[in-house]
Amino acid sequence: MSTASRVARRVEEVPFLDKSDVSLLFVLPGLFVFSAFMLFPVLYLLGISFTNAAPANLFAGEGALSVLTFGEAAFVGLENYARVLFGGTFDLVLFGETLLTLPINGQFWNSFGVTWLFVATSVTLKITLSLAIALVVTGERVRGKRFMRSFIILPMGLPAIFTITVWRGIFSSAEFGLANQVLAMLGLETVSWLSNRWMAFVAYNVTEAWLAYPFMVIITVSALQDVPDELHEAAMVDGAGYVARFFHVTLPSIKKPVLFASILTAAASFQQFLIPFVFNEGGPARQNELIVVYGYREALSFSQYGRGAAISLIAVVFIGAFMWLNVKRGRLADGVNEA
Amino acid sequence: MATVTLDNLRKEFDNGRIVAVDGVSLDVEDGEFVTVVGPSGCGKSTTLRMLAGLESPTSGTIEIDGEDVTDVHARRRDVAMVFQNYALYPHKTVRQNMAFGLRMSTDLSKAEREERVRETAEMMDIEELLNDRPNELSGGQKQRVALGRAIVREPNVFLFDEPLSNLDAKLRTTMRTEIQRLQNELDITAIYVTHDQEEAMTMGDRIAILNDGVLQQTGAPTEVYRNPRNEFVGGFVGSPSMNFVDVAVEGDGGRVALTNDDGFAYELTGEAARAASGTGVTEARLGVLPENVTVAEDEDGLRATVEVVEPVGSDNYLHLDLGPDFIARVDSHVEPSNGDTIRVTFDQRDVTLFDAESGESLLWEEPTERKKAAA
Amino acid sequence: MATVTLDNLRKEFDNGRIVAVDGVSLDVEDGEFVTVVGPSGCGKSTTLRMLAGLESPTSGTIEIDGEDVTDVHARRRDVAMVFQNYALYPHKTVRQNMAFGLRMSTDLSKAEREERVRETAEMMDIEELLNDRPNELSGGQKQRVALGRAIVREPNVFLFDEPLSNLDAKLRTTMRTEIQRLQNELDITAIYVTHDQEEAMTMGDRIAILNDGVLQQTGAPTEVYRNPRNEFVGGFVGSPSMNFVDVAVEGDGGRVALTNDDGFAYELTGEAARAASGTGVTEARLGVLPENVTVAEDEDGLRATVEVVEPVGSDNYLHLDLGPDFIARVDSHVEPSNGDTIRVTFDQRDVTLFDAESGESLLWEEPTERKKAAA
Amino acid sequence: VGVQSQGDQTAQSGGESSTAGGSGESAGTAKAWYALPDTELPARKSAIKQFNQNSAHTVEGADISDMQKKTTSAIPAGQGPQTFEWAHDLAGDYMERGFIVDQGDKLNVSLDEFTDAAAEAAQYDGNVVGLPHTAETVALLYNKELVDEAPQTVADMKAVMEEHHDPSNNKYGLGMPFADPYFLSAWAHAFGGYYFDHTKEEQLGVAKPETVKGVQFAVDNFVPYMPNDPTYEPQASAFAEGNAAFAINGPWYLSTLNEKGVDYGIAKLPKPEGGDPSPFTGITLWYFSKKMGEGGPSAAAARAFAEWYVTNEELLLKNAEETGNIPVLKSLAESGDLPENVQGFAEAVQQGYPMPAHPKMNKVWDPVKAALTKGFNGKDVPKAMETAAEEIRGNWE
Amino acid sequence: MSLFDGVGRKVKEDARDVVSAPLEVARDAAYTVEGVRNGEISPAEPLKTAGATLGALVGVLLLLFPIYWILIAALSGTGGSIYSSSGLKLFPESPSLVPFLWVVGDLIIPAYSISLNIPSSDIAIVFNTPQVVFLDVSALKPGTIGRIAFGSAELFPGFGVQPIENPSTFKKFFWNSLTVAIPTVIISLCLVVPAAYALSRREFIFRRKILFVYVLMTQVGSGLGIALLIGLYTVYVQFGINDNKLALAVYYAATAVPFNTWLLKTYMDGIPVSYEEAAVVDGAPPWRVVTEVIIPLSAAGLATVFIFTFLTGWTEFVVAQTLLGTENYTLPVGLFSLISEYSIPWARFSAFALTFAAPIMLVYLFAQRYIEGGLSFSGMEG
Numbered sequence A: 001m002s003t004a005s006r007v008a009r010r011v012e013e014v015p016f017l018d019k020s021d022v023s024l025l026f027v028l029p030g031l032f033v034f035s036a037f038m039l040f041p042v043l044y045l046l047g048i049s050f051t052n053a054a055p056a057n058l059f060a061g062e063g064a065l066s067v068l069t070f071g072e073a074a075f076v077g078l079e080n081y082a083r084v085l086f087g088g089t090f091d092l093v094l095f096g097e098t099l100l101t102l103p104i105n106g107q108f109w110n111s112f113g114v115t116w117l118f119v120a121t122s123v124t125l126k127i128t129l130s131l132a133i134a135l136v137v138t139g140e141r142v143r144g145k146r147f148m149r150s151f152i153i154l155p156m157g158l159p160a161i162f163t164i165t166v167w168r169g170i171f172s173s174a175e176f177g178l179a180n181q182v183l184a185m186l187g188l189e190t191v192s193w194l195s196n197r198w199m200a201f202v203a204y205n206v207t208e209a210w211l212a213y214p215f216m217v218i219i220t221v222s223a224l225q226d227v228p229d230e231l232h233e234a235a236m237v238d239g240a241g242y243v244a245r246f247f248h249v250t251l252p253s254i255k256k257p258v259l260f261a262s263i264l265t266a267a268a269s270f271q272q273f274l275i276p277f278v279f280n281e282g283g284p285a286r287q288n289e290l291i292v293v294y295g296y297r298e299a300l301s302f303s304q305y306g307r308g309a310a311i312s313l314i315a316v317v318f319i320g321a322f323m324w325l326n327v328k329r330g331r332l333a334d335g336v337n338e339a
Numbered sequence B, C: 001m002a003t004v005t006l007d008n009l010r011k012e013f014d015n016g017r018i019v020a021v022d023g024v025s026l027d028v029e030d031g032e033f034v035t036v037v038g039p040s041g042c043g044k045s046t047t048l049r050m051l052a053g054l055e056s057p058t059s060g061t062i063e064i065d066g067e068d069v070t071d072v073h074a075r076r077r078d079v080a081m082v083f084q085n086y087a088l089y090p091h092k093t094v095r096q097n098m099a100f101g102l103r104m105s106t107d108l109s110k111a112e113r114e115e116r117v118r119e120t121a122e123m124m125d126i127e128e129l130l131n132d133r134p135n136e137l138s139g140g141q142k143q144r145v146a147l148g149r150a151i152v153r154e155p156n157v158f159l160f161d162e163p164l165s166n167l168d169a170k171l172r173t174t175m176r177t178e179i180q181r182l183q184n185e186l187d188i189t190a191i192y193v194t195h196d197q198e199e200a201m202t203m204g205d206r207i208a209i210l211n212d213g214v215l216q217q218t219g220a221p222t223e224v225y226r227n228p229r230n231e232f233v234g235g236f237v238g239s240p241s242m243n244f245v246d247v248a249v250e251g252d253g254g255r256v257a258l259t260n261d262d263g264f265a266y267e268l269t270g271e272a273a274r275a276a277s278g279t280g281v282t283e284a285r286l287g288v289l290p291e292n293v294t295v296a297e298d299e300d301g302l303r304a305t306v307e308v309v310e311p312v313g314s315d316n317y318l319h320l321d322l323g324p325d326f327i328a329r330v331d332s333h334v335e336p337s338n339g340d341t342i343r344v345t346f347d348q349r350d351v352t353l354f355d356a357e358s359g360e361s362l363l364w365e366e367p368t369e370r371k372k373a374a375a
Numbered sequence D: 001v002g003v004q005s006q007g008d009q010t011a012q013s014g015g016e017s018s019t020a021g022g023s024g025e026s027a028g029t030a031k032a033w034y035a036l037p038d039t040e041l042p043a044r045k046s047a048i049k050q051f052n053q054n055s056a057h058t059v060e061g062a063d064i065s066d067m068q069k070k071t072t073s074a075i076p077a078g079q080g081p082q083t084f085e086w087a088h089d090l091a092g093d094y095m096e097r098g099f100i101v102d103q104g105d106k107l108n109v110s111l112d113e114f115t116d117a118a119a120e121a122a123q124y125d126g127n128v129v130g131l132p133h134t135a136e137t138v139a140l141l142y143n144k145e146l147v148d149e150a151p152q153t154v155a156d157m158k159a160v161m162e163e164h165h166d167p168s169n170n171k172y173g174l175g176m177p178f179a180d181p182y183f184l185s186a187w188a189h190a191f192g193g194y195y196f197d198h199t200k201e202e203q204l205g206v207a208k209p210e211t212v213k214g215v216q217f218a219v220d221n222f223v224p225y226m227p228n229d230p231t232y233e234p235q236a237s238a239f240a241e242g243n244a245a246f247a248i249n250g251p252w253y254l255s256t257l258n259e260k261g262v263d264y265g266i267a268k269l270p271k272p273e274g275g276d277p278s279p280f281t282g283i284t285l286w287y288f289s290k291k292m293g294e295g296g297p298s299a300a301a302a303r304a305f306a307e308w309y310v311t312n313e314e315l316l317l318k319n320a321e322e323t324g325n326i327p328v329l330k331s332l333a334e335s336g337d338l339p340e341n342v343q344g345f346a347e348a349v350q351q352g353y354p355m356p357a358h359p360k361m362n363k364v365w366d367p368v369k370a371a372l373t374k375g376f377n378g379k380d381v382p383k384a385m386e387t388a389a390e391e392i393r394g395n396w397e
Numbered sequence E: 001m002s003l004f005d006g007v008g009r010k011v012k013e014d015a016r017d018v019v020s021a022p023l024e025v026a027r028d029a030a031y032t033v034e035g036v037r038n039g040e041i042s043p044a045e046p047l048k049t050a051g052a053t054l055g056a057l058v059g060v061l062l063l064l065f066p067i068y069w070i071l072i073a074a075l076s077g078t079g080g081s082i083y084s085s086s087g088l089k090l091f092p093e094s095p096s097l098v099p100f101l102w103v104v105g106d107l108i109i110p111a112y113s114i115s116l117n118i119p120s121s122d123i124a125i126v127f128n129t130p131q132v133v134f135l136d137v138s139a140l141k142p143g144t145i146g147r148i149a150f151g152s153a154e155l156f157p158g159f160g161v162q163p164i165e166n167p168s169t170f171k172k173f174f175w176n177s178l179t180v181a182i183p184t185v186i187i188s189l190c191l192v193v194p195a196a197y198a199l200s201r202r203e204f205i206f207r208r209k210i211l212f213v214y215v216l217m218t219q220v221g222s223g224l225g226i227a228l229l230i231g232l233y234t235v236y237v238q239f240g241i242n243d244n245k246l247a248l249a250v251y252y253a254a255t256a257v258p259f260n261t262w263l264l265k266t267y268m269d270g271i272p273v274s275y276e277e278a279a280v281v282d283g284a285p286p287w288r289v290v291t292e293v294i295i296p297l298s299a300a301g302l303a304t305v306f307i308f309t310f311l312t313g314w315t316e317f318v319v320a321q322t323l324l325g326t327e328n329y330t331l332p333v334g335l336f337s338l339i340s341e342y343s344i345p346w347a348r349f350s351a352f353a354l355t356f357a358a359p360i361m362l363v364y365l366f367a368q369r370y371i372e373g374g375l376s377f378s379g380m381e382g
Ligand SMILES: Nc1ncnc2c1ncn2[C@@H]1O[C@H](COP(=O)(O)OP(=O)(O)OP(=O)(O)O)[C@@H](O)[C@H]1O
Pocket: B013, B014, B018, B019, B020, B038, B039, B040, B041, B042, B043, B044, B045, B046, B047, B195
């Protein structure tokens, strides 16, 4: 101990350690490791996206240096991007009639549109669901809340791919699929879930909501617990009922954390891969191909790494812009120090 | 405005493990300002919250204006409450904060609400703040807004839960006067909880002292101060509070000697002596207020050594060795040095005697005015 | 123990946009207890934190025991600090809390540390709490532990930043006495920051009054109270503080008439009149302490209407209409009713006059004792 | 201080002793990958153990969870195994990508020892890319409690299905993974159609009238009697739980059936009127992966293992009994004394049509699957097949 | 160390709470009944409470129905399936623990011989530890587990069990997962804690920029996982570090950096500066301030980061499956290796998944108050 502390004290004496910018040193390791695993692959991906990389040529060549030369893949300039964005045609169909044929890649733009739609619907669903659950498991009159809360996060402990496989079973179109059985019990028609575009879309949303709610609930619950009781009491004395209190006290007080969680979860929705892939590979007939699935399929199923990379990067640019906007607007990077 | 009656109110927490309030009965008259005081955890807040409807009593009843409201929900009681930390809605402007109660509990139109808020803001001198948010306000301003929010609703009863305890001393004095002014002006029925007995003493028409959930004494502040019903009240009220000396009681009806091993000796005569000896108590505690202890010029009186002389502006506090924390409050020109031996005395009329065991006053009688009022 | 010297200390924040402390110079003698008082935001904490080494001054120097420590790191200054919120480490027991400083700043063995902690705990009467954690303690106990933690290190200088402001009134008084007792016992050099001028008045050997980062006056408490150097000090010190009346100054060397439009009229004569007229000021503010205002039995003196009578135990405060918040502190047997017209008077020796513009006292002279001490 | 697990001792010493008695070649270690249901894993492990004990070489087996993905990423990176087990249809694609290599000149086993179909499947473009050991295909399974005798024609079968189909009481006529082109191939081929055949002039047969007719036939005759979900699991579940009269499925299904305790019979597929069902057959190979191209002891080890495995009659027969796999070793396949389970599938294999191994086939599956799904959901079959064909052509470009 | 001390104490308290919860409920009920009987509590009160609790319970059950669905499959004696073509069944048919036993496998501590060689002599002391058998699944007999009978009345026949010959390799996967998840946690804590501290307490160049990038990358980064797979895989392979658990852990830790740094920073923002100042005035050098004050006070935040990073390593599938070889399969990959091309052995698959998720729930039950407190948004107000 004494030697150690003597050494430590010696270190303390080094004058520059008192300089405030030296604190950057604390942040650098994390930043470095993160960059190494995120930024380098991103740059690599960027490189690939300008080539005709495919499994056959990408891995050719010997030694670590060939990583940097992308094997024997050839430089093709912006061709991948051009193809992704403008290859093929897109028919604008309304009421069964083709109104307009645009010279753009219909598959990509369809996928792009569906992805944003999915973000919008699934985030709405997630927020509503989690808020409802959080309110229930923090309810004043509810007993055994702690146990309920720890059961409720179970979906978080299961690997997503397992959960999604199970949900695919639930949304089986068969008469005995769980969802259909429930419908039948309610006296409703059964539904061909995954072979109908919008029904499949609904199934994606439900599953996504189920996967994401534990995280949202945890955040919402802790936000709810930070709402001062006095505010509720003041409102009660002011004559506000439950609903009024929810809108005038609860909601404004938890707005910020919930907004934060929503932004995170929106980004997660944007990048959802497993649900469409496992359910019906973005089907039926590639109609619900979310953008990451689209990129994946191009990259792996069709062995077009270059094009896949271009798609991924386009997706990343969009989600990055989305996050940037939200983070800026929600001032999430601000801390108390800047307040 | 309204009267408030608490009848045998009791509140248990934790399935009866904690008795926070134990059989409190209190009548508050129309327009009366009652302060409730007591040490931390004595059940003041709980009592107030039951009144507001934020807790429901385990037993007992609450009446407001003669109507039993024990089971009425908080939002239908028409009371206003000012919280210790103000509990202003942080995301609403001052105007919205003040209008919220009106929106919720009245049918006033938007214009009427605006009007009421404006009037009240004028009265509270917070007009320029109406568009600010609470976190832009200073402590005193927040306090004013909280008061304004309560006043604007023109409720039957005002409840205050230590509204000044977050303010600094200077501001506390100012706001205290402000609340008193409002109370005079609006003639409101108010119950004001505080742990600061100075506040309780100066603000209340009447003061109620709680300890361990039990109501100890109610009465006009000066009366409670001069004539405490038990040792707890004596020790709690006033700053500095009553001095106590443990004494043995000896003697018959006419003359009672109060002595202890530290050389303390005092003699009661007449009425007081009869009362004291009549109870048969032999171990007692003598109480005397600091301002009633005078320094004797001559050789009469008790010898006491001055431990510390504490100047407090107009007076000096002399800490004497007669008992623990025995203080004499004397004029500021009386300035003995630390360690001096002086002689002090006090009048027999100013002496209170408490049963050493139960703490009850041996000499206490119900003041006649209160007797009438309580009837 | 040690002396402390602040020389022309200045602290800017926000790149000079905020000047928190502005040229403060102060000598604290060995064993002296100096209280620093001033309104919120006046720079008290900043001064103290510079002393502790937690902020570094923009300019000026700090000496402890004659040694310039301006650039010495906080942990090498050998000062102890008691924080407003106690800052007891919540995850350590009381024992560990107290031993932490010893572990960090001394080479004592574990046994020696234990011994020191035990001794100090004994002195502070917190022996039974040694194994508890801070959140199991009451406010007063926390306060004691925080004091103990400071004392156990036997530092050169003690710094206190509003250590009592989180306690309730009763406890505040007790702890105040306790700190004074310790100070007497250990004869420590201490600088004690508070915004409560009552605390400042009763505890300090000397009191330093800050406003807007500028040192206004230092001196013995009673002296500052009786002889404020400027209007700010007069209005700040004492509770209730000095009464002010705006007056026009008229007259020559021998006789000066102080009047205003509200019918106030007072005459200065002799030395004071000469001093007052000598400055040539025509708009002034008259200051008089509440306890120096007496109710005249006869028809002499100023007519005043009683607005409120506020009983405070031994005395009554009479709120008069002579000026805003004009208070007379009178014996409690003087009990006029609200609205009564009475006559009050005060001695010319008790009158202070301030320049209405600069606020400086027109009659002030440096007290002779302090002059010597400062030299 | 030393700590040693007592149980391990014997295993270790046993492992080492076997190296002593080897042939002239230097002993190598090879990695072998396979993807098996865990019911079949123990048998595989003991087979490898047996090999390791009897050979100078060592084979390290590994059960891989997603073979295609793993091989695609690992082999080009030089991380792959020496040999891996998969159906023959990967051959073209993997050969072109350079994932597998020709080892024909180094083998000690002649392809003549296998059935013709198997021998053909083991080669691609004249290269011997692996050694075959089993064949698999789909056959008709019937629930013996509901059906007395296997129907010979689709019309017969339809009558039985009609009788048993009652979804409101959870009874179904048939369980068949309809949306899977592999399972549906028997019908697509029944009237002379084909999905893809690179030997034909018109390589893509998806939209040809014969193919469309076959698919349409399946839609008309089977879909009405099936659970409403065309994917594998629910279809399999219906028969396995005894709720369907028939199933069309492969040998891998038998372990599930045994576990559930269904009393089933296996027969070849019934004939449609005017056609002959002809299912795709898959031949499982031990592929020679890129690593073997490097030669050396590890390649020798892998080769030795594959040769040993595919010619080991005892092992193959046991496999056949336990898992319903059809041996392709002529000596067994033509011996006629295969177990009863296998017999049904073996007959079906005779009806069969080996899956194309051409790389272009890769891009056929998904669009056809989409088309079949549409057909199952009542969409226009010819149109769906036409769309699929277009998409395939687009992807081929 | 006092941090572990504190956590230990809290866990002990929690355990006591959990155990005494039923007692407390009973007490509560008795008190309420007594109150109602005395007319002190209006009967509507307990009814409202019961109603609310019941409602919440129904909600929770509905929400967790898929899990129950899995559980039914896992308890099935006939292989199970989540596709029940025989209609909706709320209870497993012929319930069996076999799938779970198959997952858990033998719990046997093998006998070891420990030899102590005495230096410079030939004498060695050998201890033979006994073999400890908790569960030997190959020696199970039917009717031994879960049978309930009163005298002759057979209430529950017990779970069907047979000897299990080839139990799963759950334990190996478990070990692999642990050896991935724990390094993940350690590495990310090493990266996150100093950074969070510096970002929360120090002022330095680029501070706000870094913070901004971190918040931004919180999600972009994690979702990029799949898009980046190719790049990542290539790089790993070229450096020959795929199929390396530690390398995988480093990757997980890297992805966890932005979110967790930000999270911990927000938490640390809520710790009053005066604790640190007190320590400084007490003479503590900066590193002691951090170890003695900041870290123990951040316990809740650290617990949250711990759980989140642990979960990353514990449940991530796609990258692990791509990078790891069979020997190093983690639990999710192991779980998926149960699936073969055409069939899913639902009973075992589900039992495996549930066994795998159960510890998370338990940990959460105990860590709950830390996590809920650890997600402090005090830094987010305004
Ligand atoms: N919700 C509750 N659950 C359990 N015990 C409670 C609750 N509220 C109050 N108590 C207990 O009831 C007693 C009285 O509390 P109360 O808040 O009324 O005290 P108080 O007089 O307002 O004290 P203070 O001056 O500190 O505000 C205390 O012992 C407290 O611990």
